[in-house]
Amino acid sequence: MVTQTEVKQTVTTDSFSQGIRDCIPTLLGYISIGLAFGVIGITSNLSILEIFLLSVFVYAGSAQFIFCGLYVAGAPVSIIIITTFIVNLRHFLMSLTVAPHLTRYSSLRNIGFGSLLTDETFGVAVTKLMKENHLGGRWMDGLNLTAYLSWIAACTLGGILGKWIPNAESWGLDFALVAMFVALLVLNLADVGKSKLMHYLKLIGCVAISMYILSYFVPGHLAVLISTVIVATIGVLTEK
Amino acid sequence: MTTTLGMFLIILGCAIVTWLPRVIPFMLVRSVQLPDVVLRWLTYIPVCILSALVIQSLLNTEGNFVTFEWLNLIAFIPSVLVAIWTKSLSQTVIAGVLTMAVLRYFF
Numbered sequence: 001m002v003t004q005t006e007v008k009q010t011v012t013t014d015s016f017s018q019g020i021r022d023c024i025p026t027l028l029g030y031i032s033i034g035l036a037f038g039v040i041g042i043t044s045n046l047s048i049l050e051i052f053l054l055s056v057f058v059y060a061g062s063a064q065f066i067f068c069g070l071y072v073a074g075a076p077v078s079i080i081i082i083t084t085f086i087v088n089l090r091h092f093l094m095s096l097t098v099a100p101h102l103t104r105y106s107s108l109r110n111i112g113f114g115s116l117l118t119d120e121t122f123g124v125a126v127t128k129l130m131k132e133n134h135l136g137g138r139w140m141d142g143l144n145l146t147a148y149l150s151w152i153a154a155c156t157l158g159g160i161l162g163k164w165i166p167n168a169e170s171w172g173l174d175f176a177l178v179a180m181f182v183a184l185l186v187l188n189l190a191d192v193g194k195s196k197l198m199h200y201l202k203l204i205g206c207v208a209i210s211m212y213i214l215s216y217f218v219p220g221h222l223a224v225l226i227s228t229v230i231v232a233t234i235g236v237l238t239e240k
Numbered sequence: 241m242t243t244t245l246g247m248f249l250i251i252l253g254c255a256i257v258t259w260l261p262r263v264i265p266f267m268l269v270r271s272v273q274l275p276d277v278v279l280r281w282l283t284y285i286p287v288c289i290l291s292a293l294v295i296q297s298l299l300n301t302e303g304n305f306v307t308f309e310w311l312n313l314i315a316f317i318p319s320v321l322v323a324i325w326t327k328s329l330s331q332t333v334i335a336g337v338l339t340m341a342v343l344r345y346f347f
Contacts, residue, residue, distance in 0.1 A: 024330075025328065025329035025330040026329060028333045028334070029333050032333075047243055049242060049243050050243050050247060050251070053251050054251055057251055057252065057254070058251065058255050058258050060258055063254065067254060077253070080250060080253075080254065081250070081253045081254055081257055084254040084257055084258060085257035085258070085261075088257070088258045088261060088262075089261055091258070091261050091262045092261035092262070092264065092265060093285050093289060094262075094285070094289065095262050095263070095264070095265035095266055096265040096268075096269070096282060097282045097283075097285045097286065099266045099268070099269040100269050100274060100279065102266070103269055103270055107267070107270065110263075110266040110267065110270065111263055111266065111267075113266060114262045114263035114264075114265070114266040114267075115259060115262060117262050119293065122286075123286070123290060126286040130286075171337075171341055171344075172315075172336075172337045172338065172339070172340030172341030172342075172343070172344055173337060174340075175312065175315055175337055175339075175340035176333050176336065176337050178294060178297045178312060178315075179319045179332050179333045179335070179336025179337065180329065180332070180333055181290050181293045181294045181297075182294055182316065182319045182320055182323050182332060182336070183319070183323045183328070183332035183333065184290055185287065185290040185291055185294060185323075186320065186323035186324055186327070186332075187323070187327060187329070188290065189287065190327055200287050203284065203287065203288065203291075204287065204291045207288055207291045207292050207295060208291075208295050211292055211295045211296060211299065212295075212299065212306055215299050215301045215306045220296045220299070220301065221296075223292070223296065224289065224292040224293060224296055227288070227292045228285060228288040228289045228292050231288045232281050232282075232285050232288050233281065235281070235284035235288070236277065236280050236281045236284065239280070
């Protein structure tokens with residue numbers, strides 16, 4: 001009986017439609033940030049086609065915003081590309097965390113999982129991993145494609161609306177991303193045991209200290225990357 | 241509704257440098273068995289990276305000293321409380337955005 005329910009659960013959770021359903025709570029974040037990006041793209045003198053191409057090919061919120069900033073400032077191409085690389089380098093660590101759980105699928109499907117990895121889908125996937133210790137390919141595809149198509153649609157729509165909404169910031173929409181990270185962090189911590197929770201809270205304290213100090217010396221995106229590497233190492237060294 | 245070849249190439253360049261770090265780990269772990277210590281290290285990445293991203297948004301690095309991004313810090317408090325209370329992604333986002341909209345209206 002127990003085995004039967006377990007099998008049933010695996011089947012229902014590794015479905016494309018369950019992936020779509022698990023993506024829905026993040027859509028508000030994607031859509032509001034995407035709309036904001038479209039608006040900012042227009043004010044940065046990008047065309048709607050360019051906004052569309054950026055969301056299709058780059059598909060990374062923070063990098064797309066920084067792209068606009070650098071483009072408007074007239075930065076050289078090399079700086080734009082190098083900055084984009086550094087801003088998105090954190091995805092390397094995210095992919096490395098998720099990838100070991102999907103090695104049973106083909107190379108082509110793994111390229112698919114990797115290509116559509118973002119901060120948010122990573123957050124949803126590791127929350128699922130924390131709960132069930134298992135990731136299914138169909139579930140990943142449902143999650144990834146829903147997020148990807150919503151992002152492209154929201155960015156493009158934002159570009160179209162851009163002429164009418166001059167300032168998306170005053171609506172508080174830019175905070176959606178931060179609130180989403182907060183929720184994903186809390187959801188990740190909700191499923192660890194009591195003794196582990198104390199360990200994690202101390203590590204978050206280390207992240208805060210590390211971020212504060214590093215912010216004096218390097219740009220924020222680099223501080224995120226370095227802090228994560230340092231504190232994850234502290235985590236391994238101090239675990240019982 | 242147009243673009244130039246130059247712009248298209250910049251976007252393509254950005255796409256390649258974004259795509260490689262996302263995909264390489266997926267190829268890497270197929271051919272290399274990661275040692276146990278690396279796998280344990282990776283279990284700390286989610287909490288570290290998510291907290292680092294949150295803290296990044298709370299810091300203001302524009303002046304001589306690193307200070308707080310006060311509006312974000314204030315909106316952060318109800319977001320955490322709603323997240324702990326409801327364990328819901330969408331309700332947290334709504335609470336955060338509404339708080340920020342109210343704050344921006346007054347400040």
